[in-house]
Amino acid sequence: MTPAARIAAAIEVLSDIQTRRRPAPDALKDWGLARRFAGSKDRAAVASLVYDALRCRASAAFLMGADTPRAIVLGMLVRLRRLDATALAxxxxxxxxxxxxxxxxxxxxxxxLPSLDDAPAPVAxxxxxxxxxxxxxxxxxxxxxxMQAMVARAPLDIRVNTLKTHREALAEELAHFSPRQTPHSADGLRFAVGEDGRGPTLQSEPSFLDGRFEIQDEGSQLAARLTLAQAGERIVDLCAGAGGKTLALAALMRNDGALFAxxxxTRRLVPLHGRLARSGATLVExxxxxxxYDPARPDPLADLAGSIDCVVVDAPCTGSGTWRRNPDAKWRLRPGALAERRKEQATVLDRAARLVRPGGRIAYITCSLLPEENDGAVSAFLARHAGFAVVPGAEVLAAAGLAAVPHRWTDAGVLLTPRTTGTDGFFIAVLRRS
Structure with a gap:
């Protein structure tokens, strides 16, 4: 496909997204299945155009004075690809x-073209x-x-599995991809993404198959470290999902202690079993x-009540901190979804409170930028549970050895953002039980 044909395809996919109100991955998949002639590079290029258009949908429409898929693509090509009128013609x-x-x-x-300096904040x-x-x-x-920092593409980060290797050794093994050390995480390596928005295909590397690294944004790595997990502790990962933070916690604990995921x-946990087998983590149950999970049924963690040093709550949230990677998600988010996430956060925090021993802690994490899901969730929890208090953010950063990491303070915790930290958006608060 020619560059112009790829642009036409991107406009077609955006029209499908807009008309049928469907997720971008679904529209792109259907487009690719209907056009077998398009090779992998063509599909990647079209996807890159679509996602770039979604990144700057509001500002691109403002520049062109219309919100049609064609206008948005034109505005994106001006705003992000820096094409002038002659090139566009x-x-x-x-x-x-x-x-x-x-x-x-x-x-x-x-x-x-109008200046974005004169545009309303949601547009700019x-x-x-x-x-x-x-x-x-x-x-x-x-x-x-x-929010403009959210428009940029995210890099590709990996976490070195220190149970099996160290950063310098893995960097040498992956030298053909020109990795750089992540600026804040001691266990991270970063890879540049290409013009198509994709990084190197690392999942086929022998070191990945052997469990020596996992793909994980630096912000997620820092959030795991800010739980203050230590060797010898009893820790519960209450929202483990596919296990990214579970594996990071196991490495921080140096395979010493007990880690319950x-x-x-149950379906979300399925990928964790294979990842655990590769990782060499032996302390995870x-x-x-x-x-x-249904509160009306026996809790699979009931026997752990009141005995856990740290409950990690990687809470369900809007995912607004990951909009660099999922630009489609910000335009699909609705107020009802935010309200539902807040209910889920309250439920999981209350469950965590039952597990923590006296003197233990809850590490509350979201990949959200919204105060309702961050400080709001913590404040509501403290109102329901008088025996807990916020550990000052400065104390948490110092204890984790991350005092020098750029961040934003909130009333209850620490906020990492693409603009301040160069990572996905993450909120971390540590709550200690008296």
Missing amino acids: GLFSGERHAPAPLTEKETLRLAS GDFPEWLAPSLTAAFGDATVDE TDVD VRSPKGR
Whole structure:
């Protein structure tokens, strides 16, 4: 496919997303299945165009004065790909599967584009307007700058499994991919992504198959370290899912102690078993509910009540901190989903409280930027549980050896963001039981 044909395909996929209100991965998959002639590079290029258009959907529409898929792609090509009117006219020629030629209105618009400095905050920052009060509460005058950092593509980070190797040895083994050390995590390596938005295919490397590393954003690695997990402790990963943080905790504990992994849905735990076998982590016990966790049924962790040093709550949330990787998600998020996540956060925190021993702690983590899911969830929990108090963020950072990591303070914890930390967005609060 020519570059112009790929642009036409991206407009087609965006039209499908907009018309049928469906997730971008589904629309891209259907497009690829219907066009077997498109090779892997073509599919990757079209996906990159679609996701870039979604990253800056609001600002691109503002630049072109219309919110049609074609206008959004044109605005994106100006905003992110830095193409000028002459280059766009060459691509929008109408020839050989290219998009239709630029209209007179489009040509005039490209000749005198408005400045984003004059745009409303949700437009300049490319986020849903209904989230403006929440994001302003989190970032104040820096809201647009913080959200513009979300428009950039995320790098590809891995966590070196220190149960099997160390960072320098793995960097040498993967030298053909030119890795760099992550700036804040002592166990991370970073890889650049290409023009198609994809990084190197690391999952086929012998070192991955042997469990010497896991793909994990540096922010997630830092969040695991901020749980203050130590060797010899008894720890529960209450929302383990596929096990990314479970594996990181096992390495931090140096395979010494007891680590219990569970989730509300047994199906989410399925990938964890294979990852554990590769990792060499021997202290992990997976506790699976029967089907889906139901408070009315016996709790698979009931025997651990009041005996746990640390309960890690990697809580269900909106995922607003991962919008660099999932730009489709920010436009699909609705107020009802936020309200549902807040209920789930309250439920899982209350469950965690029953497990913690006196003097123990809860490490509450979200990949969210929204105060309702962060400070709001912590405040509501403290109102329900008088025996817990927030551990000051400075104390947590110092204890984790991360005092120098750039971050934002909140009332209850620490917030990592793409702009301040160069990572995905993560909130971490440590709550100690008296």
